[in-house]
Amino acid sequence: MKPNQYDGQGENLKRGLKAEDAFLELARKQGFQVHHASEAADIHEHWDCLLIKGHESLKVDIKAVKKIQRQDPQPQHQYTWIELQGVRDRGWLFGGHSDYIAFQTLNSFILVQRTALIAFVQKNVDLAVLVTQPTEALKKHQGKYPVYRRSGRSDRLILVETDILRQLPGSIEWLNPQ
Numbered sequence: 357m358k359p360n361q362y363d364g365q366g367e368n369l370k371r372g373l374k375a376e377d378a379f380l381e382l383a384r385k386q387g388f389q390v391h392h393a394s395e396a397a398d399i400h401e402h403w404d405c406l407l408i409k410g411h412e413s414l415k416v417d418i419k420a421v422k423k424i425q426r427q428d429p430q431p432q433h434q435y436t437w438i439e440l441q442g443v444r445d446r447g448w449l450f451g452g453h454s455d456y457i458a459f460q461t462l463n464s465f466i467l468v469q470r471t472a473l474i475a476f477v478q479k480n481v482d483l484a485v486l487v488t489q490p491t492e493a494l495k496k497h498q499g500k501y502p503v504y505r506r507s508g509r510s511d512r513l514i515l516v517e518t519d520i521l522r523q524l525p526g527s528i529e530w531l532n533p534q
Contacts, residue, residue: 368422371431375420375460376404382465382530383407383416400445402452417454417470421461424515425490433462434518435494438477440503441512449473459521463533466518469526476524481514490515 380390388407393415398404403415421431436459439447448457449470456467482500487493493504493515501514522529 368420371420372418376418378460378532379416379418379458379465380405382532386530397453401454402448403454414456415454416456416458416467417448417452418458418465419460424494435515436518436521438473438514438516439511440477440481440514441510443509443511447511449477459518461518463531465530465532466521467528467530468521468524472524472526473521476520477514486512 383390383405386409388409391406391408393401393403393405401415402417404418405416407414407416419436421433422437423431424435439449441447442451445451448454452470454470457470457473458465458467480500481503482497483503485497485500485502487495487502487504488507490504493502493513495502501516504513504515505511506513521527
């Protein structure tokens, strides 16, 4: 896998792979067997691993912490980007095949049911309000989140408080002692 054209030194790719490794280690400690997705499943179905324990199997898409703006010195943990539409497809929320999205935080992973996140977005996002600056994505409009669209790209994202993910129905948090 190679970094995309906007990931100069591959910083985001490296952070993502490191987050995947940390999550998979935690999953094994939780007693899950771990199976990696094929490259095609990762890209087109938006899931990174299949976790199996007993009769339970879960497809999980793992998300590393991110910066609010590319020029920020470090990733932050207070807010989380949610992809409503990708640059090449429907994106990992609406077009994904995962059961859970695992969001990395400073010392944990929050596992959120993708269907619960979809319900949250449908209730709390104003799809008619588009902003073009990441900092504008932090400002709610009439109590709802605006949609951020990067200049010259077809993706659509929202920025939500990470603590909200913990409160969604069915969410689980795995602590990651470091």
